[in-house]
Amino acid sequence: MEKAFIIWLTGLPSSGKTTLANRLKEILLSRGFKVEVLDGDEVRKWLSPEAGFSREDRERHLRRVAYVSMLLARNEVVVIASFVSPYRNIREEARRLAENNGIRFIEIYVKCSLQECMRRDPKGLYQKAVEGEIKDMTGIQDVYEEPLNPEIIVDTERKTPEECIKELVNEMQKFGLI
Amino acid sequence: MEKAFIIWLTGLPSSGKTTLANRLKEILLSRGFKVEVLDGDEVRKWLSPEAGFSREDRERHLRRVAYVSMLLARNEVVVIASFVSPYRNIREEARRLAENNGIRFIEIYVKCSLQECMRRDPKGLYQKAVEGEIKDMTGIQDVYEEPLNPEIIVDTERKTPEECIKELVNEMQKFGLI
Numbered sequence: 226m227e228k229a230f231i232i233w234l235t236g237l238p239s240s241g242k243t244t245l246a247n248r249l250k251e252i253l254l255s256r257g258f259k260v261e262v263l264d265g266d267e268v269r270k271w272l273s274p275e276a277g278f279s280r281e282d283r284e285r286h287l288r289r290v291a292y293v294s295m296l297l298a299r300n301e302v303v304v305i306a307s308f309v310s311p312y313r314n315i316r317e318e319a320r321r322l323a324e325n326n327g328i329r330f331i332e333i334y335v336k337c338s339l340q341e342c343m344r345r346d347p348k349g350l351y352q353k354a355v356e357g358e359i360k361d362m363t364g365i366q367d368v369y370e371e372p373l374n375p376e377i378i379v380d381t382e383r384k385t386p387e388e389c390i391k392e393l394v395n396e397m398q399k400f401g402l403i
Numbered sequence: 404m405e406k407a408f409i410i411w412l413t414g415l416p417s418s419g420k421t422t423l424a425n426r427l428k429e430i431l432l433s434r435g436f437k438v439e440v441l442d443g444d445e446v447r448k449w450l451s452p453e454a455g456f457s458r459e460d461r462e463r464h465l466r467r468v469a470y471v472s473m474l475l476a477r478n479e480v481v482v483i484a485s486f487v488s489p490y491r492n493i494r495e496e497a498r499r500l501a502e503n504n505g506i507r508f509i510e511i512y513v514k515c516s517l518q519e520c521m522r523r524d525p526k527g528l529y530q531k532a533v534e535g536e537i538k539d540m541t542g543i544q545d546v547y548e549e550p551l552n553p554e555i556i557v558d559t560e561r562k563t564p565e566e567c568i569k570e571l572v573n574e575m576q577k578f579g580l581i
Contacts, residue, residue, distance in 0.1 A: 259478050271466065272450070274466075285452070285453065288449065289449065292449035293471055296439060296475060297474060297475065300437050300475065300480045302480075
């Protein structure tokens with residue numbers, strides 16, 4: 226069992242990252258870990274209040290998140306970072322920063338088709354993007370680069386959140402994390 | 404003894420903040436605390452690579468630092484934040500964020516006259532400011548707002564670093580921090 230590590234959830238908006246992050250947090254807390262969930266809106270408010278959603282802004286924001294994740298994890302706090310984080314290069318940067326500091330980095334692809342994410346759309350963001358109100362929406366105007374080799378894939382389209390969490394915990398045990 | 408808290412060192416450039424931060428870190432580590440020093444240049448590189456030294460940029464940067472400090476401290480990591488942090492309003496914001504999260508915030512004024520800081524000037528920054536190469540230097544073109552009511556004042560002009568550290572540790576004991 227590791228003292229701390231970084232769980233990096235990546236996936237399209239509405240793919241189910243936040244749900245998984247919060248469930249996973251409960252499980253890890255109950256096993257005695259310290260845990261911080263770093264999640265989109267709340268973290269943006271503090272780290273990048275001025276940023277928009279251009280590629281440059283997103284990259285800058287995710288670099289901040291990667292740094293904060295590293296600071297926490299090297300002090301034995303498990304980080305669950307839950308961000309669309311659409312670009313491979315930045316996810317790789319986050320991984321390098323962690324691993325260069327001796328921290329394990331687990332990339333989890335929260336997989337769900339664009340069609341299904343658009344059907345869910347709990348915040349109405351896809352709708353706004355389709356109507357042109359939002360200009361930089363991942364999946365619509367902006368690219369989402371699927372992970373090529375993530376440690377874990379959870380299929381939130383075909384499985385219930387409960388099944389996904391069970392699978393996630395199983396995989397994490399196989400990796401010797403918990 | 405508290406599990407964690409935030410030590411916020413504020414003072415003019417070249418007043419001796421970094422020296423104190425590093426010595427204090429050693430002492431706290433030897434007493435079993437987890438400690439992170441957040442210090443000017445290194446933290447800027449990650450959190451605010453695009454920022455300059457305008458009031459707006461500095462405030463934004465210090466807000467990020469305040470947030471990161473809070474995340475660490477609420478996970479039982481002592482934070483030593485060492486920044487010029489020239490504006491009262493932002494230091495107060497950092498304090499509120501900490502205290503609203505149940506974290507003690509200790510403002511330490513690293514006191515040294517502008518004249519003496521300009522004499523030391525190890526990085527040659529004051530010289531550059533006087534020559535007009537730097538435009539936003541605290542103490543020259545930009546204001547430094549002295550703390551009105553800091554928890555601790557250390558006088559690095561009249562005392563050696565060793566004396567300052569001894570005093571600092573004494574005061575921290577009186578505050579029940581260590």
